[in-house]
Amino acid sequence: MECFRMIFQYFQSNSESVMNGICGLLALASVKMYTSFDFSCPCLPRYNMAYGLGIMFVPPIALFFCSLLLNRQSLVMLEEWRRPQGRRKKDLAVIRYMCSSILQRAMVAPVVWVIVTLLDGKCLICAFSSSVDPENFVGFANASPVQVQQLLAKVPCKDDELMRNNTSRKAVSRYLRCWSQALGWSILLILIVAAFLARWLRPCFKQATLLQARHWSNYIDIEQKIFEETCCEHSRLFAHKCILHFFENMQQEIKQHSFNLPREEEGAEGEEDLLRGITDQGQVNKLLKMWYYEKPPL
């Protein structure tokens, strides 16, 4: 019992670590999806570029939306942004902080996909094989332009009958892969340096504002969770009372005296406290509406 309460409290207070965990899982899922995806370049002149760039950019967008969906805090932030002001002012710094932390976490899985794609090289080879300068490669230098386009488009397909033993194909492939990997490592390096600088230089600017924003964003998150918990408990007690009243009515109808009533009164006092005077549907609806339209001031 204590154990459950402690786990509950841990998750409540450490929503950041839960979000980091989800972020990591999505990054791993992104890598797994890429390795299990069967990349098959069409090897046709105009289709290559569309396919290659599509595989590089469309899944990251889907992963980005997925990360936003799985992150509970994005919903909390939207609710905080759109709520009516009521008696509690809105602090834009808090909303900005929440937004930036959500976006940073949502960007991890797409960036992982793009980097893995570049380091692997297949996408770039597929997309840009037709754009290579044929003069640099012996096998393609002496063909007509149309033929060159057709041949270059087939470079990504190793098993194609025209390309099977073509050494120039391997040269083009290696060339493009080299560029792809260089691009991948450069992007990785730039991102890591940027993250490092952001982390180190942050305390130099507006640290106090940051601490406040972080505190109040945690507060909003916890407040939301506790409200839901309290609502659940309230509805449980409401149901309990409702059913007991139902049985009492039955007793009255069949005109038998219930000798349980005195004991119920004592238990009911403790539960009355927990019901907090909210004992009918209209009051509950009003409570929920008030909670939304006029959150209490801090």
Added chain:
Amino acid sequence: MDKFRMIFQFLQSNQESFMNGICGIMALASAQMYSAFDFNCPCLPHYNLAYGLGILLVPPFILFLLGFVLNNNVSMLAEEWRRPLGQRGKDPSVLRYMFCSMAQRAMIAPVVWVSVTLLDGKCITCAFCTSVPVETLGNASHSGLSQGEIKRVLARIPCKEIYDGQELIANEVAVRYLRCISQALGWCFVLLMTTLAFLVRSLRPCFTQAAFLKSRYWSHYIDIERKLFDEMCAEHARSFAKVCIQQFFEGMSTDLAATRCHPPRKAPADVREAAEKLLGITDQATMNTALKSWHRCKPPLHLHPPAIPSGNGWAGEEQPPVHPPVPRRETAAYYSRV
């Protein structure tokens, strides 16, 4: 008892994460089912399209229905929808909320099936191999075959072992082309679904948050009320059985005592307690009446001490509260247990 209450509370307040876990499992099951399925394209002109599209669309429909069947809340929704009005009105927004949340969860496994099928490419290759543009990719005029013959040859593209149209169009070229189209469709489908889900989720706080809070509360309430009622009935049945059996043995021992002049023993304490828990319902007819009445005429959502039903229903939204509301509600909103 307190321990069960804590677990109950934890599951209830984390019902979303519990249901999300089930969705994840169904999604994985769907992907696993697809990889275990042995796809066998018939490689005949008209059958290919039927088979390919059938495998693409029929299993998702079955998975969608299965998602509803496996969801415990379906019977709760049906019960709430079909119950007589009685003293408690019906709120269509609560029913809509329950249906929408069930439908959203049931959609996940079909969407995963369709995505995996499209990204794999076998279905589309099988279904549309007769529609490959032979003029651009192969040599249509060169072969001199009739249209029907060409279709028959193209239909064999998915079956590499029996394919005999290398002069018409190379097998690898056609397969790569169809697979590229299939994968492009697959990723577009995935993007469309995630964008839709994101929009649905993020537009809700902008428009209907208050109504949403209300519907969510009352749908949880209906679920909890049903479970609590079942619990209480089970407890009642237990007490009923205890008292019944005790009375039987008392009856037996009274008969025996009458023949042997022994005084009947006093009922043990726990049976007295059980008798108290019976809430005054002590025979079958009364219990049947209680259960019938629970279904036909649920009590109003109004807990004030005068136990006479006052007819507040779901429809009555703006009932003035009996107690002075403001100070108590403030206490409720501020009270924190952390």
